[in-house]
Amino acid sequence: MRPAGERPLSCVRSFCKSRFAFLFQFICFYDFIFPVCSLIEKLSLSHIPFKNDAIVESWQELIDDCLGNIHTFNTKDRPGIEAAATAALSALSKEFYKTDSGEALLFVQDSLLSRYLEGLHCDIEQVRGSFAMALGVLPDFLLRGRLQQVLQGLYGVTKTPSTFPEFYDARRDAVVAIASVCTTVDACWDGDEQADLCQQNVDTIYNALMEAMNDFTRNIQGDVSLQVRVAAMNAATDVTLLLAKREPRFLTADIMRQLMCAFAPHLGETVKNTQKFATLSFMKLLHHDSPPLDHIPHRRQLEEIFPRNETLQTPTEIFPRAARLLSLPAYRPGMLLALSIAAGNVSTTQVVTKPLLEYIRSNEDSVEMNDFCELLLDILDSNLENARISTELLSAVDIMLSSGCFDVIEDSNHPFPQKLFSLCKRALRNKNLNKLKKIISVFCGLMQFHGELRRDIVKNLLYYLGHRLLQVRVWVAEQLYEMLLMFDDLLSPDDGEVTMCILSETNWHEPPDALKPVLNKLKEYMTKVQTHPV
Numbered sequence: 001m002r003p004a005g006e007r008p009l010s011c012v013r014s015f016c017k018s019r020f021a022f023l024f025q026f027i028c029f030y031d032f033i034f035p036v037c038s039l040i041e042k043l044s045l046s047h048i049p050f051k052n053d054a055i056v057e058s059w060q061e062l063i064d065d066c067l068g069n070i071h072t073f074n075t076k077d078r079p080g081i082e083a084a085a086t087a088a089l090s091a092l093s094k095e096f097y098k099t100d101s102g103e104a105l106l107f108v109q110d111s112l113l114s115r116y117l118e119g120l121h122c123d124i125e126q127v128r129g130s131f132a133m134a135l136g137v138l139p140d141f142l143l144r145g146r147l148q149q150v151l152q153g154l155y156g157v158t159k160t161p162s163t164f165p166e167f168y169d170a171r172r173d174a175v176v177a178i179a180s181v182c183t184t185v186d187a188c189w190d191g192d193e194q195a196d197l198c199q200q201n202v203d204t205i206y207n208a209l210m211e212a213m214n215d216f217t218r219n220i221q222g223d224v225s226l227q228v229r230v231a232a233m234n235a236a237t238d239v240t241l242l243l244a245k246r247e248p249r250f251l252t253a254d255i256m257r258q259l260m261c262a263f264a265p266h267l268g269e270t271v272k273n274t275q276k277f278a279t280l281s282f283m284k285l286l287h288h289d290s291p292p293l294d295h296i297p298h299r300r301q302l303e304e305i306f307p308r309n310e311t312l313q314t315p316t317e318i319f320p321r322a323a324r325l326l327s328l329p330a331y332r333p334g335m336l337l338a339l340s341i342a343a344g345n346v347s348t349t350q351v352v353t354k355p356l357l358e359y360i361r362s363n364e365d366s367v368e369m370n371d372f373c374e375l376l377l378d379i380l381d382s383n384l385e386n387a388r389i390s391t392e393l394l395s396a397v398d399i400m401l402s403s404g405c406f407d408v409i410e411d412s413n414h415p416f417p418q419k420l421f422s423l424c425k426r427a428l429r430n431k432n433l434n435k436l437k438k439i440i441s442v443f444c445g446l447m448q449f450h451g452e453l454r455r456d457i458v459k460n461l462l463y464y465l466g467h468r469l470l471q472v473r474v475w476v477a478e479q480l481y482e483m484l485l486m487f488d489d490l491l492s493p494d495d496g497e498v499t500m501c502i503l504s505e506t507n508w509h510e511p512p513d514a515l516k517p518v519l520n521k522l523k524e525y526m527t528k529v530q531t532h533p534v
């Protein structure tokens, strides 16, 4: 007797086998592939008795074709197809790729994993991403014995390869896949690194996630890696809560400190939704109950800043709280960087500046202030070459200088002004107009400090006043004028008046050569700058 269902099954079989006729005909491609993937998934889930049947191989090929050609679909269809194909793969492999005793069919496992790991190196971004997603849905028996390679492969995709700066989608997919692999396999303190989360690979996973959290690649479209950071925050939260439940010993003091410190700066993100998401995740970790997470640095103070029952949504609610993290040493460096960037960004400066300046002014004694200055200089030292944020940082420094934050510094030999001046001069090497303008503002702000430095600054300002670019000359003239208004101890009242007159009456639109006589006159007055109060 023919087994029940033979006829419909053979239909499916021949339908699927004829797929090559369809495959690269783009008309109706989506309409065809989507239901077929869905069908494969449903048939597998229903335990259809196809074990060892050649049809399974065809199905697998169809799924592989889908993943390997994902870039040929319409952008809007891709996520749907990818989801359908990976769902089909997940169901299919669970149903057909294990022996009766629950182990992987080795020959299938070998070839499948080799193909998929290979796919992670594809030059086509979408294909990389889809193979990463596919690895993420494999059942644990297929990962067993190959876990290390899978994790390393995915980690490789999450890293920003300088040759493929555009691959942010693939990086996001790999981050999602890592979290998904973590939920699939067991967590076991002294487990097998090829099969379980264990001491040998937990660090790799956290490194991957924290590096992705810190992915700030930009291209002409802007902040394209935003979604990588969001996916990484999400993944890190999920993995951490999972480990807390299954094997909290993995969540060492070191990992928790790194994790929380990697999270904190995102509370100062300038993009609203990301900031909100980061705050939500941060609070989720902080207030997790079953079980509570150990080793969160400054937990008590954090609980005060972020009470359990509060929902923080808008930048106006979040930035002031984020600024309170500045007083907690573990979070201070990351937070100061993030908040300075936000203070220097025109779209957030309004909300951030007040709490940031309040914090700086709270450094009342000179020891605290010295520490703050050191930290600020460190941050500038490491970031002024970074084109993404250097202009924002300089704007923030300009704001700090012009708001009297540094009035505590009275010693004219204090190293801060001199060091800041040197850092700015170094940053001048990079010829970017906006940066140059900001640096000139900072130079003018630095004139508030007494000392010989004033002469050096004046020399530089005069040089830029004769700059070949009109915009620069006009900018310097304006800034100099404001500076003389603001600090009336720089020149004698008479000299000051004459200088300001010349600055405002000169037509800076004239070419530098024609300006020579004016510049010489200004030089004569300005070099009389007083370095110390008389």
Ligand SMILES: *[C@@H]1O[C@H](CO)[C@@H](O)[C@H](O)[C@H]1NC(C)=O
Pocket: 222, 223, 270, 271, 272, 345, 346, 347, 348, 388, 389, 392
């Ligand atoms: C400034 O903030 C806006 C939105 O708040 C953001 O889109 C942009 O990327 C930020 N600029 C920089 C340089 O970070």
Ligand SMILES: *[C@@H]1O[C@H](CO)[C@@H](O)[C@H](O)[C@H]1NC(C)=O
Pocket: 308, 309
């Ligand atoms: C939070 O709110 C719930 C109910 O809304 C309440 O039972 C709980 O005690 C509150 N917890 C805190 C810490 O205020």
